[in-house]
Amino acid sequence: MKFGIEFVPNEPVLNLASYAKTAEDEGFEFVWVTDHYNNRDVFSTLSVLSMATNRIKIGAGVTNPYTRNPAVTASAIATVNDISGGRAVLGIGPGDKSTFETLGLSGDKPLSTIRECVGVYRDLFAGKNVFFDGENIKLKGAHLDFVKKSADGDKGAIPVYVGAQGPKMLEMAGAVSDGVLINASHPDDFRFAVPQIRAGADVARRNFNEIDVAAYTCFSIDADADAAKKKAAPVVAFIAAGAPDTILSRHGINPEIKKELGAEISKGNFKALNSLVSDQMIDKFSISGDSEFCEKRMRELEKTGVTQLVAGSPLGVSKEKAIKNIGKIIRIF
Numbered sequence: 001m002k003f004g005i006e007f008v009p010n011e012p013v014l015n016l017a018s019y020a021k022t023a024e025d026e027g028f029e030f031v032w033v034t035d036h037y038n039n040r041d042v043f044s045t046l047s048v049l050s051m052a053t054n055r056i057k058i059g060a061g062v063t064n065p066y067t068r069n070p071a072v073t074a075s076a077i078a079t080v081n082d083i084s085g086g087r088a089v090l091g092i093g094p095g096d097k098s099t100f101e102t103l104g105l106s107g108d109k110p111l112s113t114i115r116e117c118v119g120v121y122r123d124l125f126a127g128k129n130v131f132f133d134g135e136n137i138k139l140k141g142a143h144l145d146f147v148k149k150s151a152d153g154d155k156g157a158i159p160v161y162v163g164a165q166g167p168k169m170l171e172m173a174g175a176v177s178d179g180v181l182i183n184a185s186h187p188d189d190f191r192f193a194v195p196q197i198r199a200g201a202d203v204a205r206r207n208f209n210e211i212d213v214a215a216y217t218c219f220s221i222d223a224d225a226d227a228a229k230k231k232a233a234p235v236v237a238f239i240a241a242g243a244p245d246t247i248l249s250r251h252g253i254n255p256e257i258k259k260e261l262g263a264e265i266s267k268g269n270f271k272a273l274n275s276l277v278s279d280q281m282i283d284k285f286s287i288s289g290d291s292e293f294c295e296k297r298m299r300e301l302e303k304t305g306v307t308q309l310v311a312g313s314p315l316g317v318s319k320e321k322a323i324k325n326i327g328k329i330i331r332i333f
């Protein structure tokens with residue numbers, strides 16, 4: 001199992017740089033940074049993390065094809081690849097509809113748009129002059145002057161992962177991507193997702209084992225299990241509030257709760273929000289507890305076919321302590 005860590009750039013980037021160095025020292029192989037325009041810029045953050053670390057892979061987890069033209073995204077991540085000495089990874093996903101609304105963006109046709117993008121990124125990473133007249137993506141000779149021209153057929157040096165949760169996105173990711181980042185934390189979600197990815201790989205006649213299946217979890221570890229769960233509650237509230245009804249029902253949670261969560265979120269009433277989050281929701285939408293529980297849940301995920309465990313926000317009561325606690329589990333995995 002590979003281990004990754006996710007940071008939301010809603011705190012000073014130099015803090016994240018220090019956490020990323022600790023994570024590297026503790027044996028994590030990937031650091032992922034989320035992309036929502038209202039937080040600090042993902043690629044600026046990745047550049048600073050590149051300078052603060054030596055070995056850990058540096059990933060956008062995940063950007064989207066709507067807020068930036070694909071050639072601009074390719075230039076940004078290829079610059080991170082330049083700075084980091086070849087450690088960049090590009091994660092691309094449909095993006096967050098709620099933030100798109102504030103930008104006046106539709107974000108429509110995500111399935112076909114992402115599929116088109118993956119090939120375009122690879123051609124740009126391979127130093128090609130890209131002419132592409134797709135349904136959603138149109139380029140007329142776009143090129144990156146600073147990347148080495150790869151031999152024909154090479155897909156360029158930067159792996160492309162897809163952020164996906166829905167069945168069609170998962171299947172498409174299995175057909176075209178180097179890895180899939182699945183925003184979920186419970187084994188039941190991966191018992192659903194892994195067969196979809198495998199089906200996509202089979203249709204595309206790809207070797208499923210070449211695809212990195214990453215559980216992009218809500219994670220909270222502390223010696224005091226209750227404190228860990230309390231820390232995770234607000235994040236779980238947002239996940240549950242935005243989850244499709246099918247996912248809530250999969251976990252035996254009445255989708256009606258979304259209305260109550262949404263109402264408290266829109267009022268900014270985070271105290272009331274936490275009181276709406278049940279233990280069952282914490283268990284289904286996060287990995288929260290002491291080291292023994294977290295290790296057990298990681299091993300359950302590995303059994304479903306997960307190949308990378310990404311510890312996501314909030315990480316724990318103290319980020320630094322949480323990273324070291326996970327490091328102890330990494331060393332015995």
Ligand SMILES: C[C@H](OP(=O)(O)OC[C@@H](O)[C@@H](O)[C@@H](O)Cn1c2nc(=O)[nH]c(=O)c-2cc2ccc(O)cc21)C(=O)N[C@@H](CCC(=O)N[C@@H](CCC(=O)O)C(=O)O)C(=O)O
Nearest residue numbers: 034035062093095096109110111163164165166168169183
């Ligand atoms: C779009 C949606 O796909 P989805 O994978 O469920 O998307 C939900 C999230 O994954 C998506 O919002 C991600 O961007 C969320 N996301 C992040 N979103 C962000 O904005 N920023 C992040 O940093 C971020 C990180 C992240 C990490 C992992 C992860 O799994 C998701 C992450 C969906 O509806 N999928 C359907 C397919 C819909 C479909 O078929 N659409 C058609 C036509 C629909 C039409 O006509 O518009 C098409 O796209 O062509 C399905 O998979 O079955």
